[in-house]
Amino acid sequence: TPPPTPCLSLSLLDVLLDDVILTHSLFLPTERLLQQLHQRFLLASGGPVPGWEESHAPPRKRAVLTVLLHFLETYQGILQEEESAGKVIKDLYLLIMKDASLYPELEAEILRLHQLVETVELKVPEETPPPSKQVKPLFRHFRRIDSCLQTRVAFRGSDEIFCRVYMPDHSYVTIRSRLSASVQDILTAVTEKLQYSEEQSTREEALALVVVASSGEKATLQPSEECVFTTLGINSHLFACTKDAIESLVPLPEEIQVSPGDTEIHRVEAEEIANHMTAFHWELFRCIHELEFVDYVFHGERGRRETANLELLLQRCSEVQHWVATEVLLCESLGKRAHLLKKFIKIAAICKQNQDMLSFYAVVMGLDNAAVSRLRLTWEKLPGKFKNLFRKFETLTDPCRNHKTYREVLSKMNPPLIPFVPLILKDLTFVHEGSKTLLDGLVNVEKLHSIAEKVRTIRKYRSRPLCEYERASPSQLQTKAYVRQFQVIDNQNLLFELSYKLEASSQ
Template sequence: LFQELHWAARKDLTVYPDMTDSVRNLQQLLEKITTTEVTKGNNPLRRHIKPLFRHFSRVDSCLRPREAFRGSDEIFCRVYAIDRSYITIRSRLSASVQEIILAISDKLQYFGEHNHFEEKLTLVAVASSGEKVVFKKNDDCVFTTLGVNTHLFACTKESIDMLVPLPQEIQFPTGNREIHRITSEELANHLTAFGWELFKCVHELEFIDYVFRGNCRKRATANLEIVLQRCSEVQLWVATEILLCDSLTKRVELLKKFIHVAAICKQNQDLLSFISVVMGLDNSAVSRLRHTWEKIGMVFETLFRHSSNLLDPCRNHKTYRDILSRMKPPVIPFVPLILKDMTFIHESCKTFQRENVNFEKMHMVADTVRTVRRYRSSLHSSETDSSATQRHIKAYVRQLQVIDNQNVLFELSYKLEPKDQ
């Protein structure tokens, strides 16, 4: 009944445009009912429906412990139309673009909107910067390849140039004042806890598949790609929160808080969050805020300089590797560097030599995989109380709101400290 009412109302929008807000509210209610019916009770489908960490529909979804994704797992996903309306489809994580388009078309045809529409539809990812990626029909596992603040659109090929980012992605969000009330220790501990949940979900073979995958193979790297997304998200979150802080005094305090958060993450042996936070502080839109940086004091300036030294790429990141070698499990390493090492091995050594397998190359790859296994040979214990306050912080850390457009970040930066100052 709700579905029929929703689609009937959508058809009337062309005649009654003032109904736009009401139709949107009805759409959100329909989505909530649809997802709740599948995930509640003893429904046998419950264990198959899993939220991607950037697509939590309800707070209770992000508070549940993370589970590893498999290609057969099903997720809910919004797919937008050119008029910014959307439908919610349920799809396998490993579904091909052709299968996704068929699911969209089936849902539209159910209400008699289109016939054989899948032949005309194209799936497009639109980022907040306006950049578009047009997927091929045989592409697969597209859900975990979407960048931060990127959404899926379905349209005809003729309409691709008309696609624009969603309004909420191109507007300046307001800074989250909640971060000023959370201590550095709470932020760092929750970052580490979530980082560990994501990292332990990554199967060792995902590293190999990510580097060695061929054009004819289906990807099986969903959990690894989610970790890489999280790395980018934390960097952007740090820059976003600082640049949305209008008060110089509060901005200085926030800068010092993030420096402290990075130091605690390092103590927690969470090098993924540690380096992500430091890279966020080193974002060119943040590092140019001279009047802000000069007020943090010698102690925090020294602490940040020592943290930045770990990012020094000299001698193949020797400083970072020396510190990592002294850590005992459990450790959350900086995953992008592991992939860089494996990519170097793969591209610098031939897999076959004179029609024989290059076992030396295979041993080097195996050594890297064994290193990942060693990092996770002990379980990470994240002891946080279950109070309402801690649950609120946990939800905040797992649903970070960020600006991923570097041009927008620079606009905010120049607004805080113009060039001529």
Template structure:
């Protein structure tokens, strides 16, 4: 409760709020007061928060999830129509300021986290911070961000005051941003000093254009000048960013899109930015690179704007791929199939409006379009009720009109200047749905659908073979999905060559068809004896192809599962039986001979591994130094672990259990070791004293412990008295004296080597077990858990070292050291440690050390700012994703984001639809797993860094990092270093 919160609690809450874009604009005093008076609420799906007509008692802001806004014209709540959805960062409930009834009913659309402030506290905040809060609230309390004087629009007459313009032509900003003005200034000076010939008078159609550049020359010049600009499309986006901001101008066209073959007037360009002197015609490369990075960051958005502003009929295949990739990351479209998204990419229209107060459409009008907010915000207005809510970036509205013929339930008014939308017209959307239905094939048995296929007309290529049309599995029963892939599998490509459709099944089948079900079906397919009518040669060819398909799928399956098959004796027996049958059949069917050596290799490999696996590997929970220095090997289900389990008096017992043991099995082993019949609870106790009761069906509990967490077993009555062990507190002194003499590059290299070992041990299926739940498979995710644990460890290492360093000058040196290490990690394509270090530096215990950051040289501040830009979560982490696409393997990816993508897909899509497997969902998750496969498609080269004489010392240090994982303790240390300013 607010009255019980300490200063450290407030800091933790503050960190969470700063992660929400809406709160980032609030001044620190306002944020601190919100942290001290707000309540946290978590709503399950389908919970009604309040109803239309209720008298409000609280104001709310959405921290995660989404909520539907429902409005009824009658008193009957069953007649309510959903007019919009509130997303993250949206605030509502401001009617408590004047005690008016609620204008709408709010229902949670999914599990959602809310921040709630009671009426009395909110009124106090409003009186003190009216100007700051006005930007978040809807009118009449909030102000239009352009300073528009529009009052609350409550009747149709007011609504019709503003004419609606649907022109897609973009309007430039009145005041360009300061950072882009600086970037423009640097580029202008660079052109004048290095390529003045680009700016000259040009003639076109008997008219002279003074002091102009050609778009193609600007693009070519920028690609040549800056190493960070890798492609021409990036350069186009960078110039487009300047065009959008109004610091660059077309000479002879009005359409505001950067076009390659027209003139740009740099006289206007010069007039829009402050004139500066050119230092003897020289511009520093470093300054150009820095400003190019800033422009490149903005260009990632504006490149898409350029593509979207093309007329749908003029879009190229590359344009459609860019738009499709953008649509994949829009939550409002997550319920649509990939086929529908691809079709939408060809018809979606970019629409922008320059002025707040512009009305997109009026209540009661015929619905003709569906909108998704790309940038900016809008108010939802209902006659007689005024503004009922505000929608922000990522929200959508108007969809109801696409599927019904009902009139608009509300009016939509721009809340701020310069809003961007994606628009889908009703005619296009309905046509797409009709086309999809026409191209959908449903196979039924006993009047029940068992397989749903969708015809894909997109040309695709497998090896050197072009496929003009194929069917894509949308859903089906497990048996029918397998049957379809066996029937349609290509026989003219090698089983080691990629076949995405079949690979999707091989990767994902464990979710809906375990090996115990798959192996008999594959064997039945191999022995399939029913042949179609025809000549003996045709029947023989049919039999051969049947067997080859079963064998090819089996080989793909075995190569994907690798060592996991050794944990299933039935799977090994299946391989051995199949190998025996193929060896015999190959004597009469010569078409099988080429597959026999591959199958023999697989069978021998797994048979030998099974024999050696009987000697179980013993893993120690807290390994000694020598074991940590050894190269990591994958942890397998059948391995054993020596596990320490503590009692309430801090004594412990050591048990030996399988890695995949459940919580129930751990408790049973502890009870046997202690000789007690008393019912015990298994508890994960963190260093902060937080207790987590582990469930009986939890698998591989040791790998889920926090870095300094410990396992306790105790009777229920002793649960409240559990206290952390002294060694859980972590180090009391930093290790800077040890690693400050080590080269930053050597540290980054050894960290990358260790991370690569951990990453290489992670099996692809562990990502599935993590997403769908380990208990569903009874499989361990220990390798993945250890890799994720390493990320947390590196992040906390940064915070621990800074907070344990008492000298200001040394702390500054530490920040410089960590920035250098991060830079080398990025150079080695180790994005996991790179992000861990940067996130450690942005931890509130470090970021609040203002005296330390003030002393950091400007050069390092710039590097850190650049690194932070890569972490920008906006537009679904687009900055990071674009960075990864430019890298060649081997890459160590930012694994938490990949897991987030998979979890988002899993939770946002049902696994089964109408008693059939939703294979669209399987395909999306498989694509994410293939990203991991791509990152490891090339071996890591250990020779990228020359070994030094203290290489062993550096290697030992990075593998034995000691950290404090108690955020409260770290915050306390931070306040001792630099007390809170009064």
């Protein structure tokens, strides 16, 4: 067999390096990986090593630099969350810079390293803390139009947010907290706030933090849990109370009130809404660091790490589904309701044309909500052309044969595109649960390669910028604000109640 060409070998080595950098946390913590690189760089200088020659040093040091550069390029943007890694990187950087004059052949790599270290925000324990960051709003908690119109930027665990924590009587305290704060940290902040109130100053019993959904379901959080803000449901809220008061907690009134009437969707064209959705979802998709996909699926194996941006996009997908159902079921006029179905099918079609498959899926799933699909009289008024189009959309989103139809359509699309992200997570979960990470104490390279291939696919989807659809007219800004903060009912029982009021019988 002839030896592989240098080009092919380089390509395979690049893929292998990328596999290791993307998945190393599953078998080797980041700090240990960097310590290994530090040690290898030192050993490359020689010493009491049999057979070592001075000419061996540059290629070995270049190998260490290649791995380090790829690591920094992949992790930039999230390294500020890795405090222990920051110190090791700084020490390794100083070691490499000390050797820079001895190895002029490594000038290009060392220059690139210097540029990356200058760009990356390294968090080093003994250094003075950085100035306090601007508080960021979570998009589902906007109360000001100007906030929701801002371009989305990535969240990090060290970012600070304002959050309301409610009491059993629906009064609340507003706390300022890190996004990655533990439940215990949140409760400590709440307790400090309550101590300023004379009414609460004598409280001695410990508080519990409870998530209350709009349906009335309750979940008590454990003190050690972290990053809870971005895991809340669409209309869920945090409550602080004593353990004996948990059963008495009820949802906030505004989450169960219904206000039928015409909303923005009745005024605006389908194309305008679809384009605003694509623009917003592209912002959210771009905010997700590719490693969040690995951390989200493998958090049990490699420890919890912030996946806030991915969780926010998943919540948005659920929000769009409930938005579709909410708008249809709050429309009391049969004629207008049928027109809404038609408009939503148009929106789905334009999102598909925009290659925004996340929005496309979410809208179709919203129309497939049982509370909507049972409205026989409404669907009968839909023109045949749109009935046929919707049947095609249902075929495209059909999960049979492992989503074969959707995968075929996606394979023919070129970037930029927004995939149906829950399916990517399903694929990663299948890889994770289908094989072990370690086999007889050795790393399962095939499994790690499969994971990295999925991540590279996400990278490809985002390899080109999305063209701008928006104009800045007052009406456009109003539509943009509407699209970015949908008011939805996520209580399925309440959706069914509305459905039966509109059409008592589905026979």
